[in-house]
Amino acid sequence: DGGITQSPKYLFRKEGQNVTLSCEQNLNHDAMYWYRQDPGQGLRLIYYSQIVNDFQKGDIAEGYSVSREKKESFPLTVTSAQKNPTAFYLCASSIVYQSPLHFGNGTRLTVT
Amino acid sequence: GIQVEQSPPDLILQEGANSTLRCNFSDSVNNLQWFHQNPWGQLINLFYIPSGTKQNGRLSATTVATERYSLLYISSSQTTDSGVYFCAVKALGGQNFVFGPGTRLSVLP
Numbered sequence: 001d002g003g004i005t006q007s008p009k010y011l012f013r014k015e016g017q018n019v020t021l022s023c024e025q026n027l028n029h030d031a032m033y034w035y036r037q038d039p040g041q042g043l044r045l046i047y048y049s050q051i052v053n054d055f056q057k058g059d060i061a062e063g064y065s066v067s068r069e070k071k072e073s074f075p076l077t078v079t080s081a082q083k084n085p086t087a088f089y090l091c092a093s094s095i096v097y098q099s100p101l102h103f104g105n106g107t108r109l110t111v112t
Numbered sequence: 113g114i115q116v117e118q119s120p121p122d123l124i125l126q127e128g129a130n131s132t133l134r135c136n137f138s139d140s141v142n143n144l145q146w147f148h149q150n151p152w153g154q155l156i157n158l159f160y161i162p163s164g165t166k167q168n169g170r171l172s173a174t175t176v177a178t179e180r181y182s183l184l185y186i187s188s189s190q191t192t193d194s195g196v197y198f199c200a201v202k203a204l205g206g207q208n209f210v211f212g213p214g215t216r217l218s219v220l221p
Binding site (some may be wrong): 045102106108 | 151154198208
């Protein structure tokens, strides 16, 4: 089955540690995205990648980093510079940039 | 940038009732999607509907792009319809989808 896999589902970290969230897709989509969702809120764009080896900052990129070395994979690193990292993180992909989005099941990150 | 509003913010229904959710946006769009986020956080595509009307079972959606709004209709609601409904729009000339704040729907048995 084609889809977007995010792992792990739940992640706990101590403050000051970097943590990397995994996102893999086997849909052969060119574009991939990372969104952040806080309780009771909508989704905000962190980073996006239109093609392999290319990515751009979204609306709230500070304290995050990404890489896109393979078409299938778009990992997100939450660095210690991110002031409020506890949130629900959603990865999405689309056939090409700006076409309809398809989402993974999300990773819930808790930093204490 | 484009502003997206959704109404109502919260909606409580008895099972079997019908409902209409609204998404208003402040600028011309060339992409619009409706999503359902279930209680486990999973975002499910409902419709890709930059204009016109579409139906899928008990759900239908209409976008009137010239008047800058979209409506999602849920008929004969079921408890499994509970969750948050988001619209996401991409402005004409804009770069990325912008999400509305969502409508939280609770369907009671």
